[in-house]
Amino acid sequence: MKKYLLFFVYLFLCFTFSSYTSHKTLKTIKLGFIPLTDCAPLVVAKEMNLFQKHGVTVELSKEASWANIRDKILSGELDGAHCLFSMPFSVYTGIGGKAGTEMKIAMVLSNNGQGITLSKDFCGLVGFKEYNKVASAVKNIQTRKEVTFAMTFPGGTHDIWLRNWLAACGINQKSVGIITIPPPQMVANMRVDNMEGYCVGEPWNGVAAIQNVGFTHIASQDIWKHHPEKALVVNSEFAKNNREDLKKVMKAILEACQWLDNMSNRKKAANWLTKPYYVNANLSVIETRLLGSNDLGCELGVQKYKDDYMTFYNNGFVNAPRKSHAIWFLSQYVRFGMMKDIPDYKAIADKLILNDLYEEVAQSMDIPLPKDDMKPFKTNLETITFDPNNPSQYLQLAKK
Structure with a gap:
């Protein structure tokens, strides 16, 4: 009788342990996104059951603003998110959050595909890429009203593209207003004349x-061909304690990125993105711009991009997070007076970018690893070469 009792106790413990480990494995991972076309890798991974294929249960959460994304990643309410590549550096340095708080970059999700929109006030004064005419147009408009530009998050990628553009236009950033507005609210705010550009x-x-x-x-x-744009940014504790699950998430997203860079798949992706619970915008606009065809407006015609449209994989070039890019963004914060003190560029990049994790995942999937990190590069609107090993030299030249 005692033997039978022990046997049943053994079975009960086995069942309990099995249920516990099964529950632990099936923990739902929550990833946030902002309704933008470049949230596509997360959407595709979800719609094609790629998360499930790689052994993780993922819930996508549509968020209202980048500040929401920041707060929820830091609190752990989100395990990770589709996020501005530069946001972790902005937050860590105190520009866009509490200084010293850490958000980790696991991989890059996209290159290219953002833009600067000008209001109808500029129509007829400035054409496509005619940034040499912007300063005089701004002065013209300033004779009758203040000129304000909007971006999406302090120190975020859009903020830095805007400030680089203003510098190339010869406009002192202090001579115009710069405000923060969440992406989905941009058009409505321009319609009621809250800003002249974004x-x-x-x-x-x-x-x-x-x-x-x-x-x-x-x-x-x-402004910068093949620039880093969105990244998979994760809660630091999640990255530390759930490394294997994070690797599975990354594998699913990388597979989605590969699928997206087959241009014949982009119409299907646009159909998913247009849904109310994702981007909720005009299908033709999402689709055509995903395919590299931009109807500019203001009777400027259509601009077609052949190799520098929004990319998600590009044979692995897109997805590798580079420390040199982190150092570039940090140097922009100094350049534009967003930081008073010179940061420890490399230490911040080392702390916030999970290079070893990405390399491990990429190698397991036979994805090529780019060999350009920490090498000098130049953006389109600048004549100055940026050397990530010597950002102070770049800053001296940029001030001239």
Whole structure:
């Protein structure tokens, strides 16, 4: 009798342990996103059951603003999110959050595909990429009202594209207003004349053009071709304690990125993105700009991009997070007076970018690892070469 009792106790313990480990494995991972076209890797991974394929249960959470994304990643309410590549550096340095708080970059999700939209006030004064005419147009408009530009998060990618563009236009950033507005609210705010221009991701540049609210003046790939844009950013404790689950999430997203860079798949992706619970915007705008065709508005015609449209994989070039890019963004914070003190560039990059994790995942999937990190590069609107090993030299030249 005692033997039978022990046997049943043994079975009970086995069942309990099995249920516990099964429950632990099936923990739902929560990933946030902002309704933008470049949230596509997360959407595709969800719609194609790629998360499930790689052994994780993932819930996607549509968020209202980048500040929401920041707060929820830091609190652990979100395990990770589709996020501005530069946000972790902005938050850590105290520009866009509490200094010293850490958000980790696991991988890059996209290159290119953002834009600067100008209001109809500029129509006829400035054309596509005619940034040499912007300063005089701004002065013209300032004779009758203040000129304000909007971006999406202090120290975020859109903020830095905007400030780089202003510098290239010869406009002192202090001579105009710069405000923060969440991406989905850009068009509505321009419609009621809250600003004369904004920098944001698609589809909100295309929506302004099709609704005759504004026109696309320049795309971000015209500012810096193949720049890092969105990243998979994760809670630091999640990255530390759930490394294997994070690797599975990354594998699913990388597979989605590969699928997205087959251009024949982008119409299907646009159909998913247009849904109310994702981007909830005009299908034709999402689709055409995903395919590299931008109807600019203001009777400027259509601009077609051949190799520098929004990319998600590009044979692995897109997805590797680079420390040199982190150092570039940190140097921009110094350049534009957003930071008073010179940061420890490399230490911050080392702390916030999970290079070893990405390399491990990429190698397991036979994805090529780019060999350009920490090498000098130059953006489109600058004549100065940026050397990530010597950002102080770049800053001295940029001030001249």
